[in-house]
Amino acid sequence: xxxxxxxxxxxxxxxxxxxxxxxxxxxxxxxxxxxxxxxxxxxxxxxxxxxxxxxxxxxxxxxxxxxxxxxxxxxxxxxxxxxxxxxxxxxxxxxxxxxxxxxxxxxxxxxxxxxxxxxxxxxxxxxxxxxxxxxxxxxxxxxxxxxxxxxxxxxxxxxxxxxxxxxxxxxxxxxxxxxxxxxxxxxxxxxxxxxxxxxxxxxxxxxxxxxxxxxxxxxxxxxxxxxxxxxxxxxxxxxxxxxxxxxxxxxxxxxxxxxxxxxxxxxxxxxxxxxxxxxxxxxxxxxxxxxxxxxxxxxxxxxxxxxxxx
Amino acid sequence: xxxxxxxxxxxxxxxxxxxxxxxxxxxxxxxxxxxxxxxxxxxxxxxxxxxxxxxxxxxxxxxxxxxxxxxxxxxxxxxxxxxxxxxxxxxxxxxxxxxxxxxxxxxxxxxxxxxxxxxxxxxxxxxxxxxxxxxxxxxxxxxxxxxxxxxxxxxxxxxxxxxxxxxxxxxxxxxxxxxxxxxxxxxxxxxxxxxxxxxxxxxxxxxxxxxxxxxxxxxxxxxxxxxxxxxxxxxxxxxxxxxxxxxxxxxxxxxxxxxxxxxxxxxxxxxxxxxxxxxxxxxxxxxxxxxxxxxxxxxxxxxxxxxxxxxxxxxxxxxxxxxxxxxxxxxxx
Numbered sequence: 280x281x282x283x284x285x286x287x288x289x290x291x292x293x294x295x296x297x298x299x300x301x302x303x304x305x306x307x308x309x310x311x312x313x314x315x316x317x318x319x320x321x322x323x324x325x326x327x328x329x330x331x332x333x334x335x336x337x338x339x340x341x342x343x344x345x346x347x348x349x350x351x352x353x354x355x356x357x358x359x360x361x362x363x364x365x366x367x368x369x370x371x372x373x374x375x376x377x378x379x380x381x382x383x384x385x386x387x388x389x390x391x392x393x394x395x396x397x398x399x400x401x402x403x404x405x406x407x408x409x410x411x412x413x414x415x416x417x418x419x420x421x422x423x424x425x426x427x428x429x430x431x432x433x434x435x436x437x438x439x440x441x442x443x444x445x446x447x448x449x450x451x452x453x454x455x456x457x458x459x460x461x462x463x464x465x466x467x468x469x470x471x472x473x474x475x476x477x478x479x480x481x482x483x484x485x486x487x488x489x490x491x492x493x494x495x496x497x498x499x500x501x502x503x504x505x506x507x508x509x510x511x512x513x514x515x516x517x518x519x520x521x522x523x524x525x526x527x528x529x530x531x532x533x534x535x536x537x538x539x540x541x542x543x544x545x546x547x548x549x550x551x552x553x554x555x556x557x558x559x560x561x562x563x564x565x566x567x568x569x570x571x572x573x574x575x576x577x578x579x580x581x582x583x584x585x586x587x588x589x
Numbered sequence: 590x591x592x593x594x595x596x597x598x599x600x601x602x603x604x605x606x607x608x609x610x611x612x613x614x615x616x617x618x619x620x621x622x623x624x625x626x627x628x629x630x631x632x633x634x635x636x637x638x639x640x641x642x643x644x645x646x647x648x649x650x651x652x653x654x655x656x657x658x659x660x661x662x663x664x665x666x667x668x669x670x671x672x673x674x675x676x677x678x679x680x681x682x683x684x685x686x687x688x689x690x691x692x693x694x695x696x697x698x699x700x701x702x703x704x705x706x707x708x709x710x711x712x713x714x715x716x717x718x719x720x721x722x723x724x725x726x727x728x729x730x731x732x733x734x735x736x737x738x739x740x741x742x743x744x745x746x747x748x749x750x751x752x753x754x755x756x757x758x759x760x761x762x763x764x765x766x767x768x769x770x771x772x773x774x775x776x777x778x779x780x781x782x783x784x785x786x787x788x789x790x791x792x793x794x795x796x797x798x799x800x801x802x803x804x805x806x807x808x809x810x811x812x813x814x815x816x817x818x819x820x821x822x823x824x825x826x827x828x829x830x831x832x833x834x835x836x837x838x839x840x841x842x843x844x845x846x847x848x849x850x851x852x853x854x855x856x857x858x859x860x861x862x863x864x865x866x867x868x869x870x871x872x873x874x875x876x877x878x879x880x881x882x883x884x885x886x887x888x889x890x891x892x893x894x895x896x897x898x899x900x901x902x903x904x905x906x907x908x909x910x911x912x913x914x915x916x917x918x919x920x921x922x
Contacts, residue, residue, distance in 0.1 A: 479660055484719070486714065494706075
């Protein structure tokens with residue numbers, strides 16, 4: 280029976296990536312989301328090339344609150360700045376904040392949730408109390424407390440890991456206040472996964488705890504993590520907007536959130552200046568939606584049971 | 590024929606699970622109870638021997654398998670592998686030599702396979718984690734040999750399949766291949782065919798018997814099915830409520846049972862052609878009592894048709910009723 284020994288070629292990395300992309304891009308939603316995201320990333324990469332340097336009240340080019348026209352495609356704001364210019368420059372800040380905060384949140388949340396769920400007992404109790412602590416901590420208050428301290432220590436002009444202090448604080452605050460939600464979801468999923476027989480089997484065939492977590496539990500968590508990652512990005516953009524609204528944003532580098540609050544303060548809604556509110560609003564909406572679409576497609580791709588078998 | 594040296598020995602093995610007491614019980618000072626899943630078992634398995642562990646659900650037979658594969662920790666007694674005490678060994682690296690030699694086949698093959706791993710990764714996992722191969726070529730060779738030995742031919746066709754793309758019988762073969770890949774000396778098979786179609790069962794059983802015949806692997810076959818046990822095993826141990834009630838050669842247990850429970854088990858087996866010529870004991874009444882409240886005296890007495898006074902007071906020890914044949918019944922003599 281054993282003469283049928285077959286040569287096995289482990290799938291090369293490029294082939295694996297190709298197969299993954301083929302699956303992933305098979306989803307219409309993924310293509311739309313990715314297209315949208317690539318567009319925003321491209322815009323965020325070269326804002327000055329597209330719309331010139333960031334306009335301020337001093338070098339504003341237009342009249343006050345002008346509706347969209349040939350000269351100002353998205354109209355102007357209350358001090359005559361071109362809204363298109365502001366929105367394009369805001370893309371970089373918004374995306375950087377949202378993505379970095381999400382990465383922090385997912386890494387911390389997954390690690391803590393998986394460890395707590397897998398080991399259980401005292402480890403679980405203490406990690407979950409820690410999670411509860413962060414769960415109930417309001418991001419605004421945390422930001423309000425941390426920001427002045429960091430600014431005092433670093434000074435407004437300084438840099439932390441290449442970020443301006445206020446930006447850095449926002450990223451860390453959003454990351455630290457949103458991981459608890461991820462940890463809870465990951466823990467509950469881990470609790471059910473670790474009771475599955477394939478975990479018993481992994482133990483019997485000699486896998487260590489870390490290898491069980493990385494090779495057996497983590498891959499089965501990917502749908503949850505991906506889907507929630509998309510929500511965390513959307514949430515991060517929302518929290519960033521709120522924090523900027525409270526004046527904790529960086530006034531020298533306006534994000535979409537900052538623009539929305541400026542529009543609000545300028546009375547854009549009552550003045551009928553819909554373009555001023557709509558432009559950053561639509562941007563926030565499309566980026567959040569792209570992440571949700573990509574999250575769903577990732578879920579489908581990582582779950583082999585939902586694959587169409589050729 | 591099986592070697593005489595024991596590969597595995599269980600000495601008064603005991604697994605009690607504590608019952609969480611509520612606040613009320615603690616205030617009243619009630620003692621903490623325990624589920625006595627396994628309550629003192631002595632069992633030995635020789636090299637290349639097939640021993641069947643037979644019992645109803647709730648008899649603790651799965652727990653015995655979990656203790657031997659170190660998935661559950663015994664609360665008493667000893668687990669000896671080739672005379673070495675393995676009872677307290679813990680941790681994946683400390684257990685690596687043991688894992689190499691003792692493997693398990695699970696009842697529900699679908700649950701036992703990670704849905705996100707390919708067949709190749711599943712069968713390769715023990716070889717990788719026990720560090721038994723040096724390179725990919727060797728790995729592929731051993732994986733395809735194991736798949737072929739488990740009856741999946743040609744092995745290469747299955748490498749990149751996922752468990753959901755296989756039939757029930759093929760999945761069970763993958764589980765068996767995973768256990769075989771490390772060339773163990775003892776395999777614990779926990780109801781390996783109970784989830785399979787009758788037509789597939791014989792093939793899977795043949796694979797298991799072949800392993801013993803070709804590689805002198807010992808097998809602990811856990812099942813609730815007495816005829817199946819007789820078919821495959823050299824010896825049969827009958828488990829009731831965490832304790833062995835009878836143990837002996839497969840033929841002795843099946844055709845000359847000396848414990849009323851074994852007799853009842855045999856009578857419960859439907860047979861083509863009716864029940865003519867069966868022993869004259871009525872069918873078993875009632876359920877297996879909870880392992881949290883084990884009856885006093887002989888634990889079988891509430892259901893036993895032959896029960897008398899002594900059974901309610903004293904627990905019968907294993908009594909030798911024939912060569913290598915022990916029965917824990919006061920009437921066995």
